[in-house]
Amino acid sequence: MHSTERPVELQTWTPASRAEPSVRIGVILESDGRNGVDVLTPVVPCQVSAGVEGVNEGKSGISQTPIPSGSSIRIEKSAEGLTLRCGDCVIGPTDRLVVDPQEPTQAAPGAGILVRDVVAGRGFHWQKNADQTLAGSLEFVPAPGGIVMVNELPLEDYLIGVITAEMGSACPVEFLKAQCVVARSWLLAMTEPKHKIEPFDRCNDDCCQRYQGTGDMSRSAIDAVQGTRGLVLIDPNGKVLDANYSKSCGGVSELAEHVWGEPKPGINTIVDAPADDPVNQFMPVTEDNLDAYLNGGWLAKTKAFCSTHVVPVETISKYLGRVDEVDDYFRWSVSYTRAELESLLRDKLPEATGLSELLDMRVLSRGVSGRASRVEFKWKDQAGGEAVHVLDSEYRIREVLHRGFLYSSAIAVRIERDSGGLIETVTLRGAGWGHGAGLCQIGALGMGLTGHDVDAICRHYYPQAELQAAYP
Numbered sequence: 001m002h003s004t005e006r007p008v009e010l011q012t013w014t015p016a017s018r019a020e021p022s023v024r025i026g027v028i029l030e031s032d033g034r035n036g037v038d039v040l041t042p043v044v045p046c047q048v049s050a051g052v053e054g055v056n057e058g059k060s061g062i063s064q065t066p067i068p069s070g071s072s073i074r075i076e077k078s079a080e081g082l083t084l085r086c087g088d089c090v091i092g093p094t095d096r097l098v099v100d101p102q103e104p105t106q107a108a109p110g111a112g113i114l115v116r117d118v119v120a121g122r123g124f125h126w127q128k129n130a131d132q133t134l135a136g137s138l139e140f141v142p143a144p145g146g147i148v149m150v151n152e153l154p155l156e157d158y159l160i161g162v163i164t165a166e167m168g169s170a171c172p173v174e175f176l177k178a179q180c181v182v183a184r185s186w187l188l189a190m191t192e193p194k195h196k197i198e199p200f201d202r203c204n205d206d207c208c209q210r211y212q213g214t215g216d217m218s219r220s221a222i223d224a225v226q227g228t229r230g231l232v233l234i235d236p237n238g239k240v241l242d243a244n245y246s247k248s249c250g251g252v253s254e255l256a257e258h259v260w261g262e263p264k265p266g267i268n269t270i271v272d273a274p275a276d277d278p279v280n281q282f283m284p285v286t287e288d289n290l291d292a293y294l295n296g297g298w299l300a301k302t303k304a305f306c307s308t309h310v311v312p313v314e315t316i317s318k319y320l321g322r323v324d325e326v327d328d329y330f331r332w333s334v335s336y337t338r339a340e341l342e343s344l345l346r347d348k349l350p351e352a353t354g355l356s357e358l359l360d361m362r363v364l365s366r367g368v369s370g371r372a373s374r375v376e377f378k379w380k381d382q383a384g385g386e387a388v389h390v391l392d393s394e395y396r397i398r399e400v401l402h403r404g405f406l407y408s409s410a411i412a413v414r415i416e417r418d419s420g421g422l423i424e425t426v427t428l429r430g431a432g433w434g435h436g437a438g439l440c441q442i443g444a445l446g447m448g449l450t451g452h453d454v455d456a457i458c459r460h461y462y463p464q465a466e467l468q469a470a471y472p
């Protein structure tokens, strides 16, 4: 880093730190299988540090080499470690390289170190490689499968990149501010470490949060982050709220215990609509009112914040960036023939490989938003016996009941049978998109579009939490 004093790292940050932490984002992952990375240094000179700090005090195995601005650098991995080449200069082989701009790069559009061919959208059909400019420093370490590149930068600068990548710049700024507060709280709560054994806090993709550097940085994202600097949600126990969110609750939000098996302080169920809206009659959604919730006449006049009356389907992609296809996420349905559903179950359920005929399917339990948490299947196996299997999480239900992923588990199951009682079709009518706990993104967008500010949006989705500045 530029000064001798290192910033607090996210891993060691606590509310008592009262300082903005730095975050470490995995941008090139071992699974990308890269043995070479090309980099262009920014308009300020950089320093390259090579080696790993010695274990004994005063003994540092680190060498430092200045690199001029605008230099092309190539980093390659071999059995000996990493080697950096820049013109005639060769550094390494070594176990660690850090390229660090000697003046802090401003979080401005296009500022920072340019890295060639970074993967975006890992594993999705739209996966692509693109150059990215990254503010902060870059660290390279060799892993058996390839080079790992970690971008370390101040949290607020990182958030601008996240808000730019996740949200369309046409979004109302109060909605973007709410997204900033939620993303910042979720990061600082650090309760969901998906990369425990890797040398970074979060990756740059949908697995954690999408982040694509400063390249397309939008003015509205900069304004939203700067306008909420340090603001986080504090849960009733005084801790930073683990601020979960999903795409669309469907009208009623879900309880944490129903999604993750245990309650979370500050995550409650809410009706995602003004107090006089007809959707309020469905709190909670039960087996008895489910059909009316999914299909009733009230849908024609609801002003639920995530309904299509407030956020029209055609506008969602303009606001929420890339969505796979334009669809009504508030109310939807999926239909399978028996053969289709049987083949889905055989492919996705290891227990169903011997399934010969599906006999029945029913929801055993639901949460307050109608989301199923237990679904039972009964089938005839190849030996002619009957087997019963229960899927027991909303995640598994969504995973198994669709070739991709079912939008949500808030489903009513309608089975059509022939005169002999054999299943012909199974129709799933559903509400919402995602687990439905915490903030509803499409609903928060709807609140922003109808004039609500960041405080109102946060109070609506997290009624027991408080907005506080975690650092100046």
Ligand SMILES: [Zn+2]
Binding pocket: 194, 195, 202, 203, 204, 205, 206, 207, 208, 209
């Ligand atoms: Zn990740």
Ligand SMILES: [Zn+2]
Binding pocket: 248, 249, 250, 251, 252, 272, 305, 306, 440, 442, 443
């Ligand atoms: Zn909602």
